[in-house]
Amino acid sequence: MIRVVTRILLKLARALNRSMVGIFEKGEILAASISGLAVSWGNELAHDWRFDLGFQLALGKSTTNLS
Secondary structure (H helix, E strand, O other): OHHHHHHHHHHHHHHHHHHHHHHHHHHHHHHHHHHHHHHHOOOHHHHHHHHOHHHHHHHHHHHHHHO
16 A cells, blocks of 8 residues: 555656646746846846746746646
């Protein structure tokens, strides 16, 4: 019984990890694009947005929820 539960939990953890990686990958791309656009409009502070993990996570989650 313990082996079965352990296997299930391991599979669940792998699936959640893969989905989080995907969220961060999408967020990273969007953060770089938005940051570049804001910098081109004159907001020099926006350059750091592309490295903000919270910003990447928020953008990745928002696009994942829309898909």
